[in-house]
Amino acid sequence: MNTTVDLEVKRRPLVTGNQTFESISDIVCKPVEATPPKWWHIALLGSITLLALLMSMIGYLVWEGIGVWGLNNPVGWGWAIVNFVFWVGIGHAGTLISAILFLFRQKWRTSINRFAEAMTVFAVICALVFPGIHVGRIWMAYFMFPIPNSMAMWPNFRSALLWDVFAVGTYFTVSLLFWYVGLLPDLATLRDRAKTKTKKIVYGLFALGWRGSSRQWHHYEKAYMILAAIATPLVLSVHSIVSFDFATSQLPGWHTTIFPPYFVAGAVFSGFAMVLTLLLIARQIFNMKELVTMRHLENMCKFILATGMMVGYAYAMEFFMAWYSGNPYEQFAFTNRAFGNYAWAYWIMVSCNVLSPQFFWFKRFRNNIKLMWVISIFVNIGMWFERFVITVTSLSRDFLPSSWGYYSPTFVDVCTFIGSFGLFFTLFLLFLKFLPMVAISEVKGVMPEANPHHKEAH
Amino acid sequence: MSTSYGMIAEFDGPGSLFHAAEKIRDAGYVSFDTYTPFPIHGMDRAMGQKASHLPWLSLIGGLLGFTIGLALQTWISLDGYALIFSGKPLFSAPAFVPVTFELTILFTAFFTVFGMFGINKLPAWYHSIFNASRFGSVSSHGFFVSIESADAKYDSKETRAFLKSIGGSHIEEVEE
Incomplete structure (x- = not known):
């Protein structure tokens, strides 16, 4: 066999259905330009109701104090931190898709990156709510930032909780910038297609007068690449630093070096599941099957399988290290996780996160949309329970049996969490209505016709 | 008539625009630009653009x-x-x-x-190029070239003929 020539491997096309550049704009802009359907209004109303629930729960919390939550001694960290880690983790898949897959030249990302980035930004907003309100006296929340004040008081930079403020703050800002830079050419598309004066002005304002000039594209592409290059270490650092909140403490079950990679893998895992949950619905409703093809969905299933296996490996390795370290507290913490007072939560976590993705070994299941959606829901549930298991089991059974306790959430905990979905979906529904959910210019760029040497002899 | 910003021509796709840019560069024009709905690979070199700072x-x-x-x-x-x-x-x-x-x-x-x-001098909410009558399609499926009147080689008649010779259509002089 001749190995001196490059064989061009034929891949499945990324865009199907004989699309032209114009038809891509039409497909993606349609949901933005058409009058929103009835279900959209109903869904938005539902989301806003949940958002109101969140706001009232926060109001009640601020008025009454942290005592309205189920926290006790020794479990001083409950649903607030669990929800925080849950939401931050969901964001990570968006950055992985937009930045890491970009650096690896994975062109299939173009159909889903806008969607995933929007999810990142909104998930981080939901995440930021929880550390903000859990401080108790939220009028003191400015203590978290290095702001000069009349008490000449400054934050403690040797605390992992403070690192978190900087990590998540930076993550939100950079994700937002990245998203906006990607949106710029598409906002210009909406501006040029706008039929009413208001739309023309509003989209025009945000499009910054983008005119598709190649001299601008040149710097634009460079900026995009640099942003991808810095967002990659950033996303890895963010969940590592979130894991430091636990890992830098002395508590058995938390004080382990496996936490940073384990948390990052779990974050990507949960994020991909959330992308799939939302995308499967949006693709169906907005008729985007020719842009978000089965190939895209299959790739995401493979990601879920791979990261799910990493998470499963971490669960097993934690047990091994507990045994191998010979530390009795560590050994107790892990035996207690699997067989103790919160064993029910542990086994929900294992079944959802380790067992359910195993279906994706088989192509038949990776092409079954209904099954995919069900598994993505299981993973979402499982990853929430993972954070619950880590946080609560370790705290409820610490060093001295005399200080043990059992934690249960109150209705305020539950309603605040449910309400945070209201915040997320309100933002998401507004995004679907007012912004293009697929990166129009990027999808055009990966079509074979976009290559200036297309159909020319090589 | 008010002052002229330059001459704009439309091309039918990334390939023809790419080769047009090469020809404009080789003809010695400096103040020219191409406009596309998505970045075209290698266009910076076809236009003779230096690496970004x-x-x-x-x-x-x-x-x-x-x-x-x-x-x-x-x-x-x-x-x-x-x-x-x-x-x-x-x-x-x-x-x-x-x-x-x-x-x-x-x-x-x-x-x-x-x-x-x-x-990129953004935001630039006003730009002369938007005065071109067919420019609205640039963000969807339009491929354009402009040669600015600021260019030393610019001559209303000759530039128009040149753009026609390299395959441009709907050639139009754009007002400032």
Whole structure:
């Protein structure tokens, strides 16, 4: 066999259905330009109701104090931190898709990156709510930032909780910038297609007068690449630093070096599941099957399988290290996780996160949309329970049996969490209505016709 | 008639636009531009554009963020609010890594995005090229070339003939 020539491997096309550049704009802009359907209004109303629930729960919390939550001694960290880690983790898949897959030249990302980035930004907003309100006296929340004040008081930079403020703050800002830079050419598309004066002005304002000039594209592409290059270490650092909140403490079950990679893998895992949950619905409703093809969905299933296996490996390795370290507290913490007072939560976590993705070994299941959606829901549930298991089991059974306790959430905990979905979906529904959910210019760029040497002899 | 910004011509796709840009560059025009709905690979070289200086701006941003992050923490921990926490030294280099890193990334991102806006002179809510009658399709499926009247070689008649000869259609003189 001749190995001196490059064989061009034929891949499945990324865009199907004989699309032209114009038809891509039409497909993606349609949901933005058409009058929103009835279900959209109903869904938005539902989301806003949940958002109101969140706001009232926060109001009640601020008025009454942290005592309205189920926290006790020794479990001083409950649903607030669990929800925080849950939401931050969901964001990570968006950055992985937009930045890491970009650096690896994975062109299939173009159909889903806008969607995933929007999810990142909104998930981080939901995440930021929880550390903000859990401080108790939220009028003191400015203590978290290095702001000069009349008490000449400054934050403690040797605390992992403070690192978190900087990590998540930076993550939100950079994700937002990245998203906006990607949106710029598409906002210009909406501006040029706008039929009413208001739309023309509003989209025009945000499009910054983008005119598709190649001299601008040149710097634009460079900026995009640099942003991808810095967002990659950033996303890895963010969940590592979130894991430091636990890992830098002395508590058995938390004080382990496996936490940073384990948390990052779990974050990507949960994020991909959330992308799939939302995308499967949006693709169906907005008729985007020719842009978000089965190939895209299959790739995401493979990601879920791979990261799910990493998470499963971490669960097993934690047990091994507990045994191998010979530390009795560590050994107790892990035996207690699997067989103790919160064993029910542990086994929900294992079944959802380790067992359910195993279906994706088989192509038949990776092409079954209904099954995919069900598994993505299981993973979402499982990853929430993972954070619950880590946080609560370790705290409820610490060093001295005399200080043990059992934690249960109150209705305020539950309603605040449910309400945070209201915040997320309100933002998401507004995004679907007012912004293009697929990166129009990027999808055009990966079509074979976009290559200036297309159909020319090589 | 008011002053002319330049001449605009439309092409039917990325391929013909790419070769047109090469011909315009080789004909000796300097103040010209192409307009496309998506970036075309290799267009910068076809137009004779130099490498972007943006990475240098990003580097400056990164270094600035690194310095600010480290200086902020050092000053606060050693002088501004010097307290001993869990027996750690006042200057705890490993503990300062996360915040220094995050601020490095943050400043790099700011310098990259706003640097790109600066180099591209954005926002530019008014630009003469939008006066061209068919330019609205540029963000969807239109491929255009413009040669600006500021170019030394620009001549209303000759430039029009030249654009026609390299395959341009709907050639139009754009007002300032």
